[in-house]
Amino acid sequence: MTPKLTLASFEGDREIELADDRALVVGRTAETDIRVADPTISRRHAELRVVNGGVAVRDLGSFNGTFINGVRVREGVLSPNDAVAFGKVIFRLKSIEPVAPAASADTIVSELRLQGERAPRDLEYEAATLGRLLDVAQKLSGEMDLDRLLHAVVETTFESMRADRVSILLRDAEGKLVPRLSKTRLGDAVSSHVPRSIAERAAAERVAILSKDAAADPRFAGESVLRQKVGGAMCTPLLAGADEVLGLLYMDSLSATDTFTDENLRFLAAFGGIAAVSIRNVRYAEQIQREATIRANFERYFAPRVAAEIAREQREVRVGGERRPLAILFSDIRGFTSLAEHLSPEAVATLLNQYFTEMVDIVFDHEGTLDKFIGDGMLALWGAPTTHPDDPDRAVRAAIAMQRTLASLNERWRGEARPTLTIGIGISYGEVFVGNIGSHRRLEYSVLGDTVNTASRLCAQAGADEILVTGSLGQALKEPRRLVKLDPLALKGKDEPTVVYRILYS
DSSP: OOOOOEEEETTSSOEEEOOSSSOEEEESSTTSSEEOOOTTSOTTOEEEEEETTEEEEEEOSOSSOEEETTEEESEEEEOTTOEEEETTEEEEEEOOOOOOOOSOTTOOEEEEESSSOOOOOOHHHHHHHHHHHHHHHHHHHTOOOHHHHHHHHHHHHHHHSOOSEEEEEEEOTTSOEEEEEEEETTSOBOOOOOOHHHHHHHHHHTEEEEESOGGGOGGGOSHHHHHTTEEEEEEEEEEEETTEEEEEEEEEEESOSSOSOHHHHHHHHHHHHHHHHHHHHHHHHHHHHHHHHHHHHHTTTBOHHHHHHHHHOOSOOOSEEEEEEEEEEEEEETTHHHHHTTSOHHHHHHHHHHHHHHHHHHHHHTTOEEEEEETTEEEEEESSSSOOTTHHHHHHHHHHHHHHHHHHHHHHHHHTTOOOOOEEEEEEEEEEEEEEEEOSSOEEEEEESHHHHHHHHHHHHOOTTEEEEEHHHHHHOOSOOEEEEOOOBOOTTOSSOBOEEEEEOO
């Protein structure tokens, strides 16, 4: 029997059964198959088609986009319990399919598979259950703190079931089920008491489990069940998608058997789906907030694409770093101090802003990292946080682009009767310390080491429109360059003269 799939609105006020014989168009107008009267929905927004137990989704060029589990897509496939958003309207794909319990009158075990054959429908029961689930969805949907959400799930479980103890287990970074919250009906916190074999089976097979007499159930066998006098027990996996189990919701009663019914199990499975969506939404919100905070900080240093990659990393940004070879570039405006003496502060700020805007774009275009501005100077680097085999070449290409771009700026400024600028650039290559330097209150991504000092002193020696590089950088270049070897320079702090080349670029 082919399972029936339905789209349930996130608010719980609408459920749409999907036909498996034709494509359905979602849109704002009455001519569409699934009308969604919302201003963020396009007239013909997306197309849905049932395929292989899921739903193929195709965006029809909508203005506000179609999203699957928070990711904008042109085409994709929905699995049961996945979330799909058309504009700002969210639905969840449902497919809850019970397996009928064994026929024996003294059955103590029932299971409800969340994917499989559908049991006969009890419309009166389903209507009552839907009303309860709507209340639950409204209660959980507004909570955006994970700890408070888990407490709300536990409290709702106590209100809906005759459970004495409730536990929530969530998967950790390694995929293991770890107890997150356990409480008794009296509100007391309790240690983890979930039978491991049951938890692992429910999660692995995506099946909700009911044991009307845990002591007589061989799957619950163990001293802890007998010692704790567990009577009935139920659990359901928290499914955020067909292949994603966020965790497990477990409950039991003490002493009394036959506490839980098959109807309770069906309700628990549906409730678990709502809880899982709420947990996933909270995690999405936390991830978005974390990424926004990190990007706001790191877009000062990295190209937006690199900053986004760092923001998507799950590990925490910490103080500290590592040693690695980098190409270090210093640039500095020649004679800027005397020039600034003849300009108003506003004119100086305008000039520097226009100049630095162009220079930073060049660094980012060549996938470099902006370290800092030093007055009218700038420090950039290649090789961290992302490494490329041709980082020295990228640094040289960026330096040439800076000189050529400044020449174009000067031509425009001359036409506007404004001051012109010239810069000198120094580039070195070698091992440095790179990482997050500072305190937990304020971190700066920066570099330290002799290679940094060498680039700075080389920049000070460079004349207007000149690019000087160290011998180590010249040897690291992969692309052929016109290099003019200069007399070794006795740089401050160096015992031996430094081999220096001038880059010819015009």
